[in-house]
Amino acid sequence: MSEPEEIDLNKPNAARVYDYYLGGDHNFAVDRAMGDDAIRMWPELPLIMQANRAFLRRAVHYCVDQGIRQFLDLGSGIPTVGNVHEVAQLAAPDSRVVYVDTDPVAVAYSRTLLEGNDQASIVRADVRDPEAVLNSPEVAEQLDLDEPVALMMVALLHFVDDEANPREVITRYRDALAPGSYLAISHATDEGRPDLADEHADLYRKRTSTPMTMRSRARINEFFEGFELVEPGLVYMPQWRPVSPSEIDDNPERFTALVGVGRKL
Numbered sequence: 072m073s074e075p076e077e078i079d080l081n082k083p084n085a086a087r088v089y090d091y092y093l094g095g096d097h098n099f100a101v102d103r104a105m106g107d108d109a110i111r112m113w114p115e116l117p118l119i120m121q122a123n124r125a126f127l128r129r130a131v132h133y134c135v136d137q138g139i140r141q142f143l144d145l146g147s148g149i150p151t152v153g154n155v156h157e158v159a160q161l162a163a164p165d166s167r168v169v170y171v172d173t174d175p176v177a178v179a180y181s182r183t184l185l186e187g188n189d190q191a192s193i194v195r196a197d198v199r200d201p202e203a204v205l206n207s208p209e210v211a212e213q214l215d216l217d218e219p220v221a222l223m224m225v226a227l228l229h230f231v232d233d234e235a236n237p238r239e240v241i242t243r244y245r246d247a248l249a250p251g252s253y254l255a256i257s258h259a260t261d262e263g264r265p266d267l268a269d270e271h272a273d274l275y276r277k278r279t280s281t282p283m284t285m286r287s288r289a290r291i292n293e294f295f296e297g298f299e300l301v302e303p304g305l306v307y308m309p310q311w312r313p314v315s316p317s318e319i320d321d322n323p324e325r326f327t328a329l330v331g332v333g334r335k336l
């Protein structure tokens with residue numbers, strides 16, 4: 072397909088740099104150059120992104136096992152292997168998914184991927200505007216908000232700065248969800264590798280329009296207010312319900328992102 076409009080080819084973009092780390096091909100030279108600079112600084116970055124994607128997969132499976140059949144995936148990114156609807160619909164074919172992203176490349180490729188799937192849609196919206204997301208025609212068509220939903224905020228909230236008040240944003244989503252809904256978060260923290268965290272965040276600040284805000288465990292924990300964290304709580308990515316030996320790591324702090332799944336009370 073042709074590239075979507077409104078793309079600044081001179082500036083790297085978080086969604087496309089992430090796609091590059093994951094080995095995808097929906098990225099441009101400017102994204103690859105930034106990804107390579109970041110990898111030179113921090114060679115484990117692709118491994119970290121893969122572990123993030125593996126957490127996403129395990130969290131979806133967990134929610135399906137709890138009986139969840141509706142997913143609202145915020146900051147869903149450029150489709151790559153193991154998208155939420157693929158994982159969920161393989162495990163439970165009646166699962167319905169709404170993806171949300173602001174990035175035109177992510178939205179255009181998602182739209183193409185979802186053609187012919189009447190149980191999954193993509194909304195182009197800014198997640199910092201919960202009403203725009205929750206009142207979108209796609210949410211109305213796919214999701215019944217009177218029934219539990221899994222709200223996925225995976226590798227998203229570190230792109231929402233404190234000025235946007237992420238706690239308040241999450242509260243507005245939470246209040247729209249039925250009890251028994253789930254919230255899955257993965258969030259970059261400055262606690263695992265404080266030596267590299269600043270330098271890495273600096274790259275996003277200087278070169279992209281989506282600077283990163285690394286947060287402490289305590290701050291990330293606050294995002295689960297009104298949700299009860301399921302076992303094993305808020306942990307480094309490989310520690311959250313690993314299913315295969317390859318997902319376990321002796322040094323989980325090096326993955327520098329904390330993850331958790333909470334159930335709405």
Ligand code: SAM
Pocket residue numbers: 085086089123124127145146147148149171172173174177196197198199224225226227230231281
């Ligand atoms: N959730 C996917 C995953 O974990 O594999 C993709 C994560 S990717 C690192 C972060 C995504 O969040 C990007 O696609 C970016 O465009 C999107 N994003 C960042 N800020 C956003 C905002 N305010 N509203 C909607 N999407 C946003």
